Amino acid sequence: YFLLNFNxxxxxxxxxxxxxxxxxxxxLLVFIIVPAIFGVSFGIRQLYMKTLLKIFEWATHRIExxxxxxxHLLYKPYSNAIIAKEPTSLEEEIKEIRRSxxxxxxxHASEFEMSDxxxxxxxxxxxxxxxxxxxxxxAEELESWNLLTRSNYNFQHISLRLTVxxxxxxxxxYGFLLPLRVTLAFTGVGLLVVLTSIIGFLPNGRMKxxxxxxxxxxxxxxxxxxxxxxxxxHDSENKPKNGGICVANHTSxxxxxxxxxxxxxxxxxxxxxxxxxxxxxxxxKACPHIWFERSEVKDRHLVAKRLSDHVEDKTKLPIxxxxxxxxxNNTSVMMFKKGSFEIGSTVYPVAIKYDPRFGDAFWNSSxxxxxxxxxxMMSSWAIVCSVWYLPPMTREEGEDAVQFANRVKxxxxxxxxxxxxxxxxxLKRGKVKDTFKEEQQKLYSKMLVGxxxxxxxx
Amino acid sequence: xxxxxxxxxxxxxxxxxxxxTGFSHSxxxxxxxxxxxxxxxxxxxxxxxxxxxxxxxxxxPLGDRxxxxxxxxxxxxxxxxxxxxxxxxFRPIEDNEKNKDPTASEPLNSRSNKLxxxxxxxxxxxxxxxxxxxxxxxxxMMVGVNISDEQLGSIADRTIQEADQNGDNSISFNEFIKKVxx
Numbered sequence: 001y002f003l004l005n006f007n008x009x010x011x012x013x014x015x016x017x018x019x020x021x022x023x024x025x026x027x028l029l030v031f032i033i034v035p036a037i038f039g040v041s042f043g044i045r046q047l048y049m050k051t052l053l054k055i056f057e058w059a060t061h062r063i064e065x066x067x068x069x070x071x072h073l074l075y076k077p078y079s080n081a082i083i084a085k086e087p088t089s090l091e092e093e094i095k096e097i098r099r100s101x102x103x104x105x106x107x108h109a110s111e112f113e114m115s116d117x118x119x120x121x122x123x124x125x126x127x128x129x130x131x132x133x134x135x136x137x138x139a140e141e142l143e144s145w146n147l148l149t150r151s152n153y154n155f156q157h158i159s160l161r162l163t164v165x166x167x168x169x170x171x172x173x174y175g176f177l178l179p180l181r182v183t184l185a186f187t188g189v190g191l192l193v194v195l196t197s198i199i200g201f202l203p204n205g206r207m208k209x210x211x212x213x214x215x216x217x218x219x220x221x222x223x224x225x226x227x228x229x230x231x232x233x234h235d236s237e238n239k240p241k242n243g244g245i246c247v248a249n250h251t252s253x254x255x256x257x258x259x260x261x262x263x264x265x266x267x268x269x270x271x272x273x274x275x276x277x278x279x280x281x282x283x284x285k286a287c288p289h290i291w292f293e294r295s296e297v298k299d300r301h302l303v304a305k306r307l308s309d310h311v312e313d314k315t316k317l318p319i320x321x322x323x324x325x326x327x328x329n330n331t332s333v334m335m336f337k338k339g340s341f342e343i344g345s346t347v348y349p350v351a352i353k354y355d356p357r358f359g360d361a362f363w364n365s366s367x368x369x370x371x372x373x374x375x376x377m378m379s380s381w382a383i384v385c386s387v388w389y390l391p392p393m394t395r396e397e398g399e400d401a402v403q404f405a406n407r408v409k410x411x412x413x414x415x416x417x418x419x420x421x422x423x424x425x426x427l428k429r430g431k432v433k434d435t436f437k438e439e440q441q442k443l444y445s446k447m448l449v450g451x452x453x454x455x456x457x458x
Numbered sequence: 459x460x461x462x463x464x465x466x467x468x469x470x471x472x473x474x475x476x477x478x479t480g481f482s483h484s485x486x487x488x489x490x491x492x493x494x495x496x497x498x499x500x501x502x503x504x505x506x507x508x509x510x511x512x513x514x515x516x517x518x519p520l521g522d523r524x525x526x527x528x529x530x531x532x533x534x535x536x537x538x539x540x541x542x543x544x545x546x547x548f549r550p551i552e553d554n555e556k557n558k559d560p561t562a563s564e565p566l567n568s569r570s571n572k573l574x575x576x577x578x579x580x581x582x583x584x585x586x587x588x589x590x591x592x593x594x595x596x597x598x599m600m601v602g603v604n605i606s607d608e609q610l611g612s613i614a615d616r617t618i619q620e621a622d623q624n625g626d627n628s629i630s631f632n633e634f635i636k637k638v639x640x
Contacts, residue, residue, distance in 0.1 A: 112613050114621065114629075115638045117520060117579055117596065124524035125548050127514035129492060134512055138495060427513050436517035441602030444519070448613065449605060 032184060036221040045230045045382070049358070052381055055165070056357060059147055062162050090443045094119045111448045132421060136332050137428045139360045148359070148380065173379050181226045181378040188222035189275075193282045195219070200285025209315075212286035213264045220261035229383040231258055238389035239263050240318040240348035243311050245340055248350040249412055250322035251330040252363040253370070254377065255352055258385060265320035266290060266310060270297055288316055304343060311345040318348065323405065324425045329362040330354050332419035333412055336405040346392045349408050351416035355384040366428075388415045467538075475539065479546035479566055489545065493538050503535035504528075519600045523579045547575045570635075577634050587628040590614055 035041060088096075098113050147169045195215045202208040224231070239262075240246040246265060248255060259265065268290045271280055280291055290310060296302055310316055323336035330353065341347065354361045359380025363373050377383065390411055395404045406422075413420035467490050475486050494500075496508050509525045510516050518524065528536050528544045536544075546566035564571065580588045580596050593614045601610065621629045621637040629637070 112597070112617060113638075114580075114617065114634065116600070117576060120518055120520040120600065121524060121576060121579060122548070124515055124518045124521055125545065127512050127518070128509065128524075129489065129545065131512050131514045133514065134495070141491075423513060431510075432513040432516045436513075437519060437521075438602055440517060441519050441600065442604055445601040445604035448601065449609070 028180070028183065032225050033187065033222060036225055037218050039217070039221060045228060048228070049230055049382060049384060052358065056147065059162060059165065062159060066159060090119065090440065091447055094444075094447060116444075132332075132419070133423045133427055136328050136334065136421070136425075138329060138364060139362050140329050140331050140356050173381070177228070178375075178379045181228065184222055184226035185374075185378070188219050188226055189279065191222065192216070192219035193279060196282045196286035200282070209287065215286065216264055216283075217261065220257055223257050224261045227254065227257070227377055227383050228381075229254070229258060229385070231262075231384075232386045233262055234386065234388045235391075236262075236389060238348065238391050240265070240350075240389075240392075241346075242316060242318060243314045244318045244346040244348050244392065245307075245311060245343065246318050246320045246348045246350055247323050247336070247340060247408060247412075248320070248352055249330075249333045249416065249418065250324045250327055251352065251354060252327055252361045252373075252377075254361055254383065255322065256320065258352065258387065259320060259350065262387070264317050266317040268292075268307070268319055268321055270294055290319065300339065304339060307340070308343045308345075311343060323409075326425040326428055327363045327365065328425055329364075330356070330418070332421050333409050333416070334421050334423055334425040336409045338401040338405050341395065341401040341405045341408070344395065346394050347404075347408055348392050349390040349412050351388040351390065351412045351418075353386050353388075353416040353418070355386075358382040358384045361385070386416075390415055475542050478539075479542050480549055481542065481546065486542070489542065490538060493541055503537050504541065505535055519602070520579065520596070523582075523596070523599070527575065527578065547572055573635055573638065574631065576638075577631055580629075580634075587626070587630055588634065589628045590618060593617065593629075 031042065031044065094116050097115050097118050147166050192215070196212070199208060199211050199215060202211070246259070248259065256267065260267075264287075266287070266289050267283070269280075269292070271277060271291045271293055280289070283289055284291060288310070290306055292303065292306075307319060310319060319340075321340045323340055324334050325337050328334055359377065359382060361377065361383055363370075368376065393404075393408055393411070395401070399407070410420050412418070467487065472483060472486050475481065476483065479486075481489070493504070496511070497504055498508060498511070499505070506525055506529070509528070510521070515521045515524070528541065530536075530540065543566065549567040551567060551569065577588070578584070580592055582592055582595070594610060597610050597614060605613075618627060618629060621633050623633055623636075624630070
């Protein structure tokens with residue numbers, strides 16, 4: 001009697017679920033994992049990208065029309081400049097202020113004028129209204145809306161169609177794309193850990209290196225698909241070679257996946273605990289990466305020694321380093337730390353530029369933790385970026401490490417269309433050094449005291 | 459729509475600020491965006507530390523004095539209205555404003571108010587006079603350690619001598635205007 005009470009629909013449900021899972025996994029395998037293994041692409045992602053762009057254009061157009069109907073101007077972060085400023089030097093500007101003042105007696109060049117403070121006053125208030133540094137540590141603002149709530153700054157409810165479209169977007173992204181991507185991510189990472197551990201048992205030699213490279217590439221390619229990353233590589237003839245150091249601008253941890261899916265690198269970093277640590281330990285079994293204990297990171301000599309030992313061994317892969325030391329929001333390149341430029345091997349610069357319309361890749365570590373960040377990445381539309389491999393550079397005669405670093409930084413900034421800043425990325429968390437203020441004071445003092453010396457001479 | 463809707467500025471507020479400061483709608487929205495990005499504590503007000511986090515301001519020799527100008531007497535927090543009111547002093551004077559109704563109250567960005575802002579950077583104790591000490595303090599901030607006390611003292615003395623007209627050995631607001639006379 002117990003069996004007769006068994007609901008026949010439960011059975012049907014089980015069968016349906018079983019079939020849909022099988023179909024799902026087969027599709028996954030055929031369209032995503034197999035191409036990833038062989039490095040082939042069906043072009044599905046490019047089509048997806050084009051469709052999305054058309055939709056975004058329509059959405060922005062609709063919002064602009066809506067704003068016009070309500071009779072006010074739409075706020076565009078980059079077209080509405082708030083400061084009318086031409087950059088000049090401290091001396092020129094103060095002289096200009098003095099010249100327009102009452103003391104028009106120009107041969108009696110006065111030492112100090114009360115109007116001098118106007119210069120510092122204006123500089124100060126200008127930097128309060130807008131400065132070059134703090135905006136690099138938060139996500140870049142978009143001029144158009146890409147149907148993601150997180151990039152909605154002041155686009156309010158405009159039309160029903162737009163809201164429906166946005167709702168549809170939410171359903172697609174969280175209901176379909178996110179589970180798909182999470183599955184892929186787990187597959188990719190799982191395969192990486194398992195396969196590299198297996199390869200670790202092989203004896204060292206060419207076979208091991210070859211297999212290790214293939215495994216790394218395959219797993220990173222699966223991860224690339226897990227993020228729906230659409231990457232365009234330029235100038236691949238300049239790809240980093242063994243014994244070199246590859247430097248790139250840093251926007252997020254995803255940079256590693258993007259570069260490592262197109263070439264094989266030795267990673268550098270601190271050993272973490274948890275899942276990250278497991279991945280790190282298994283990776284190093286297959287090929288030599290450079291992992292440091294937390295205590296060793298502070299010892300600059302130790303770090304430099306291990307790096308130079310690695311580059312001297314030509315059988316080892318090129319090292320991948322991000323000299324900014326922290327994530328910047330991909331609108332600028334900040335100061336490069338000189339450590340990697342002192343080693344004296346060939347430097348292969350790489351510029352990475354993300355297209356912010358599809359999903360903002362910047363990791364604001366003070367705002368989200370790593371897991372939160374990855375979930376956000378996987379629920380964006382896509383990660384679209386361009387990678388440029390720049391021609392290799394070496395340190396020239398008479399150039400010190402800092403100058404060399406700045407030269408490389410300028411090349412990367414130019415190629416990626418980023419602003420080249422001298423400010424230290426460490427300003428994200430720390431205070432600016434007093435030496436900069438002292439420089440300004442010295443410049444101003446020269447203006448005052450300089451004229452004193454002339455006077456005493458005459 | 460959007461998680462930031464709760465932090466968006468309401469239309470009425472924008473209108474009020476527009477009337478008070480003369481900034482345009484898009485300028486106000488832009489500065490509000492700036493205000494919220496500086497407000498790390500997300501409590502709708504800025505503290506002195508929030509300003510000092512701007513590197514270009516931190517290296518400005520008069521940075522602390524300028525920051526002070528934003529905070530009313532004895533307070534440690536400034537809200538968006540106060541922020542805009544102070545910034546309004548720096549708005550350029552437009553031609554159509556010069557012919558405005560003379561009985562209306564003086565706009566925040568009038569020439570007189572701009573000069574008063576600069577005057578107050580010197581006059582720390584707000585007694586409407588710049589004393590020799592106050593002048594020396596500002597000079598010291600601007601030159602750092604590069605000029606000796608005696609030299610700085612003689613610069614201050616010379617400046618007061620040239621500007622002081624009523625012989626009280628300090629510079630009043632009117633004397634300041636005449637000296638600076640842009």
